[in-house]
Amino acid sequence: MHGGHGMTKHRIIYDTDPGIDDAIAFVFQTLHPDIELVGVTSVFGNASIDTTTTNALYLASRFAPHVLVARGAARPLRHPPPKPIPYIHGNDGLGDIERLGRVDKQVDARAAHRFIVETVRAHPGEITLLAVGPMTNLALALQDDPDIAGLVREVVVMGGAFGFNGTLGNVTPAAEANMHGDPDAADIVFGAPWKVSIVGLDVTHETIMTTAFLASLRDSASDAGGFVWDISRFYERFHVEEGLPGGIYAHDYSAAAFVVARESYTTRSGPVRVLTDGIAAGLTIQKPASMHGSAPDWDTRPNCDACIGVDANAVLELFANTLRS
Ligand code: BDR
Ligand code: CA
Numbered sequence: 001m002h003g004g005h006g007m008t009k010h011r012i013i014y015d016t017d018p019g020i021d022d023a024i025a026f027v028f029q030t031l032h033p034d035i036e037l038v039g040v041t042s043v044f045g046n047a048s049i050d051t052t053t054t055n056a057l058y059l060a061s062r063f064a065p066h067v068l069v070a071r072g073a074a075r076p077l078r079h080p081p082p083k084p085i086p087y088i089h090g091n092d093g094l095g096d097i098e099r100l101g102r103v104d105k106q107v108d109a110r111a112a113h114r115f116i117v118e119t120v121r122a123h124p125g126e127i128t129l130l131a132v133g134p135m136t137n138l139a140l141a142l143q144d145d146p147d148i149a150g151l152v153r154e155v156v157v158m159g160g161a162f163g164f165n166g167t168l169g170n171v172t173p174a175a176e177a178n179m180h181g182d183p184d185a186a187d188i189v190f191g192a193p194w195k196v197s198i199v200g201l202d203v204t205h206e207t208i209m210t211t212a213f214l215a216s217l218r219d220s221a222s223d224a225g226g227f228v229w230d231i232s233r234f235y236e237r238f239h240v241e242e243g244l245p246g247g248i249y250a251h252d253y254s255a256a257a258f259v260v261a262r263e264s265y266t267t268r269s270g271p272v273r274v275l276t277d278g279i280a281a282g283l284t285i286q287k288p289a290s291m292h293g294s295a296p297d298w299d300t301r302p303n304c305d306a307c308i309g310v311d312a313n314a315v316l317e318l319f320a321n322t323l324r325s
Contacts, residue, residue: 039068042069128155269304
């Protein structure tokens with residue numbers, strides 16, 4: 001078994017648009033012994049940048065007071081800013097629950113992409129970028145300082161869909177929300193020379209936190225379990241309207257789980273492109289490493305690992321055990 005010390009520690013910058021499932025993944029990271037959260041960077045997405053930054057400060061104040069929070073991009077690189085989606089994450093982006101405790105944190109003086117560049121440079125080879133919103137901050141960091149690609153330990157992304165469970169998108173028929181939020185940025189991130197793993201709808205739609213699962217966390221797992229229950233009430237209503245019998249998809253948590261439990265996932269290697277325009281903007285397409293014909297738009301780019309299968313029970317058990325510990 002692995003322990004909580006030394007080489008197994010994952011030092012994470014969490015790039016996020018909280019967001020209910022973002023907040024669930026945040027709580028997990030603050031409690032997992034092999035994760036050291038070194039910073040949170042906000043991005044537009046599930047709500048405006050003002051709202052997601054306020055939420056990041058709230059989450060850090062309540063669950064990880066020592067963690068720095070830096071404010072990130074307000075809009076995509078090139079596309080117009082997205083329309084608000086209060087019917088998914090609530091008006092306040094966290095399910096409109098009553099908030100406990102004071103928010104005594106302030107944002108870091110640096111913009112998120114500068115925070116990423118400087119933190120990666122300060123800890124060469126050690127930082128994992130865990131990105132669960134539109135990828136704008138990561139793309140801006142790469143544009144600012146392309147050499148960080150060689151200094152990051154790895155990049156783990158929640159986003160995209162490769163059709164393994166019959167799904168290509170959730171926000172459009174062809175696009176997952178984080179890819180659709182800034183397809184140019186995602187294509188930049190997947191094309192940079194760093195190690196990228198992509199945790200998309202192929203596995204997040206297989207990993208469902210049911211109502212009973214969430215209720216058992218509420219009843220047994222302290223403050224964090226109660227918080228996850230409270231914020232997920234709003235999100236669950238949206239999922240039920242979309243056809244789930246109950247419960248929620250564990251989107252962003254799945255990417256956090258991948259960092260510490262990649263043995264629970266099956267991956268496929270190959271370069272990934274993201275369509276940046278047209279009716280399928282945000283669609284992710286991988287050229288599998290097993291395909292030998294030439295495909296110039298893929299062949300010059302590095303391999304990414306795309307998740308195509310998951311042991312969902314193991315991943316859910318990891319969540320429950322971590323919250324209970
Ligand atoms: C992704 O989109 C956002 O709404 C969620 O927080 C998650 O990151 C799922 O497609
Ligand atoms: Ca998110």
